[in-house]
Amino acid sequence: KPETAAALKRTVEALMERGAIVRNLENLGERSLPYKISKHKERHKRGGYFLIDVEAPPSIVSPMMDHLGRDIDVIRRAFIKRPVAKAEECGGIIPASPEDKLTARKN
Amino acid sequence: QPVQMENPYKDPPKRCVLCGINVDYKNVQLLSQFVSPYTGSIYGRHITGLCNKKQKEISKAIKRAHVVGFMPVMFKNPQFLTDPNLCNIKY
Numbered sequence: 193k194p195e196t197a198a199a200l201k202r203t204v205e206a207l208m209e210r211g212a213i214v215r216n217l218e219n220l221g222e223r224s225l226p227y228k229i230s231k232h233k234e235r236h237k238r239g240g241y242f243l244i245d246v247e248a249p250p251s252i253v254s255p256m257m258d259h260l261g262r263d264i265d266v267i268r269r270a271f272i273k274r275p276v277a278k279a280e281e282c283g284g285i286i287p288a289s290p291e292d293k294l295t296a297r298k299n
Numbered sequence: 300q301p302v303q304m305e306n307p308y309k310d311p312p313k314r315c316v317l318c319g320i321n322v323d324y325k326n327v328q329l330l331s332q333f334v335s336p337y338t339g340s341i342y343g344r345h346i347t348g349l350c351n352k353k354q355k356e357i358s359k360a361i362k363r364a365h366v367v368g369f370m371p372v373m374f375k376n377p378q379f380l381t382d383p384n385l386c387n388i389k390y
Contacts, residue, residue: 220325226371239368243325270367275323282319284312285350 196240199265204244206259212248225267232264239267245274316385317353324360327370332385333357336375346386 204214220241229236253271260269322329333342333349341361344354364370 225368226376227368227373229368241369268368272324272363272367277321282314282350282352284314284318286312 195265199263200242202263203260203266207244207246207248207252207256210248210252210255212246212252214244214246216243216245218243218245229267231267236267315348315350315353317349317357322353322356322360324363324367325369327364327376328379328382330357330361330364330370331375331379332382334361334370334375335388336380339372339374342386342388346388348387 200217204217207214220243222238222240224238225236229239257269257271260266320329324330333347334340335342341358344351347354347357349357361370365372370376
């Protein structure tokens with residue numbers, strides 16, 4: 193456990209060094225991975241999942257991926273856009289009119 | 300004289316199962332409900348019965364969950380095997 197804490201601290205410091213604002217850090221628990229992952233010459237079966245909410249310039253992404261790739265404690269890394277809470281406009285299934293079906297293009 | 304108006308007896312538009320529910324790559328349970336328990340493949344629109352948008356969102360979330368290691372790829376997580384069935388599939 194102190195190793196995970198140290199790894200997290202390293203990551204957050206690296207992020208802040210490059211000028212990112214860390215908003216939130218969530219621990220999604222430690223569970224057994226869905227499939228065995230081999231990384232850094234080791235086959236991993238259990239891992240801890242952490243979610244870091246970050247506000248950062250996009251130029252940070254590649255150097256950070258590099259940095260995390262070199263870290264042995266990190267098994268898998270990913271940068272995902274924060275999903276904006278969009279308006280709940282789901283108006284149900286609107287049946288397509290026959291004219292639409294005539295001129296429809298298969299996309 | 301008849302008054303022109305919109306059909307007052309019209310049914311409200313049919314809603315799919317996920318209408319109004321936010322789809323996230325993190326809730327593996329929801330995502331696993333649209334995946335085959337034997338092969339782990341994502342069910343098509345004719346099986347899940349979801350609207351266009353939601354089907355796309357689900358499939359993108361499932362693929363993302365595969366990549367970041369949240370959801371197993373070749374099978375369904377056995378923890379979620381006894382979930383209520385949302386898709387009209389007959390084995």
